[in-house]
Amino acid sequence: MTTSSITQYPPALVYLLIILTALYSQLGHSQEILVGVHHSPPWSFKNGQGEIVGIEKDIIEKSLTSQGHTVRFQIFGYSRLLNQFSSQQLDFASPFTGPTGAASLTVNYLPFQDVSVSLKSRGLAINIVEDLVGKRVVAYQQAHRVLGKKYGKLVASQASYKEFASRENQIELLFFKRADAVVGERRILAYIAHINHGSDKIAIHPIFPETHYPGAAWDRQIVKDFNTGLKWLRASGEYQKILDQYRLK
Numbered sequence: 001m002t003t004s005s006i007t008q009y010p011p012a013l014v015y016l017l018i019i020l021t022a023l024y025s026q027l028g029h030s031q032e033i034l035v036g037v038h039h040s041p042p043w044s045f046k047n048g049q050g051e052i053v054g055i056e057k058d059i060i061e062k063s064l065t066s067q068g069h070t071v072r073f074q075i076f077g078y079s080r081l082l083n084q085f086s087s088q089q090l091d092f093a094s095p096f097t098g099p100t101g102a103a104s105l106t107v108n109y110l111p112f113q114d115v116s117v118s119l120k121s122r123g124l125a126i127n128i129v130e131d132l133v134g135k136r137v138v139a140y141q142q143a144h145r146v147l148g149k150k151y152g153k154l155v156a157s158q159a160s161y162k163e164f165a166s167r168e169n170q171i172e173l174l175f176f177k178r179a180d181a182v183v184g185e186r187r188i189l190a191y192i193a194h195i196n197h198g199s200d201k202i203a204i205h206p207i208f209p210e211t212h213y214p215g216a217a218w219d220r221q222i223v224k225d226f227n228t229g230l231k232w233l234r235a236s237g238e239y240q241k242i243l244d245q246y247r248l249k
Contacts, residue, residue, distance in 0.1 A: 030068035033222060035060055036090040038078045040167065042191045042246035043110070044094075046075065055187075056094055058242045059109055060215065063229030064222075077165030078141045085216065092222060094215035097146055104223045108212035109230055111243075113186045114147060116205040117193070119174060124181070126205040129154060132181060136160045138170045139183035147183070147208060155183075167192050174202075181205075191246065 037044035043056040052073045061071050076084060085093035086101070095110050096103075116132060118124040125131060132155045139147075141163050144156035155161060162179075164170070171192050173179040182189060186204060193202045217223045233239040 030070075031222075032070045032072060033064060033091045033217075034089075035064075035071055035073050035092040035094065036081050036084055037073060037075050037094050038081050039075050039165070040185065040188045041195075042187060043185075044073075044075055055242055055246055056110060058245075059230070059233065059239065060092070060094055060226070062238065062242075063109075063226050063233055066229040066232055067225035069222075069225065079165070088218060091219065092215055092217045092226075095213040096216035097142070097213060100216060103216045103218050104220045105214045105216050106223050106226050107230065108214050109239075110213040111210060112213055113206065113210040114143075114184060114208040115186045115189070116181045116183050116207055117174070117189045117202045118181045118205065119177075120201060120203045122180075124203070126181060126203075126207060129207055131205075131207075132183075133158070135180035136178070137181050137183060138162045138164070138173055138179045140167065140170075140185075141165055143183055168196065171196065187246075 037052070037054075037056055037060070039045055040054075040056075042054050044052060044054040047053045052075050057073060061073075064071050074084075074090070081090075081093055082098050084090050085096075085103070086098075095112070096105065116126050116137075118126060124135075129150055137155055137158070137160070139156075139162070143163055144152045156163075167184060167188050170179070170182045170184065171189065174182050174193075175197055186206070190202070190204065215226070217226070230239070233242075
């Protein structure tokens with residue numbers, strides 16, 4: 001159908017034809033996408049009913065479903081998430097910080113800031129990375145690779161240093177005074193400490209810069225669709241609403 005022939009129809013019908021054409025194009029490449037996310041409340045976690053919920057989950061789901069896809073989620077510790085994705089057991093992984101190989105990255109959409117936290121009652125002064133030297137530090141898996149050479153050399157090389165998957169256990173070590181400081185993402189550590197131990201118990205030391213992370217997918221069309229959906233999410237204000245939903249009062 002040519003442009004001249006379309007203009008012969010009433011405007012309302014032309015508008016309907018445009019919508020139907022867009023829907024047909026969308027349905028033509030719609031698919032069920034298996035997404036792996038990292039257990040990291042409030043970004044992605046299981047609620048009391050065993051459902052995967054959270055900021056990250058909502059952003060991914062709404063971005064992809066807006067483009068006609070259906071989405072299923074699985075949740076893992078970070079090392080297993082990377083392993084599942086690298087073996088192509090997942091279509092999409094989030095967040096993604098490793099080498100991409102044949103995978104493609106989305107635009108950045110996760111505003112993470114790694115920090116150090118300590119018990120407020122101890123009054124520890126932690127203003128720079130060097131202040132963690134000589135302290136019992138626990139961190140998330142792969143932190144020694146993510147946080148730079150200085151952190152790896154000065155902090156992660158200490159005999160008392162530990163990395164493991166469970167953020168809840170990291171916070172417990174802090175409150176049981178078996179660790180002096182926990183290193184991890186600000187929202188995650190603050191959320192877990194607040195839920196399990198009440199408000200205003202930890203001091204947050206912002207010794208690392210904020211970093212924005214992407215997701216990754218094997219299919220470039222999925223990445224393209226995610227980016228398109230995310231653009232709509234941001235323009236509509238829905239993206240900020242999702243970020244604010246789990247903000248601690």
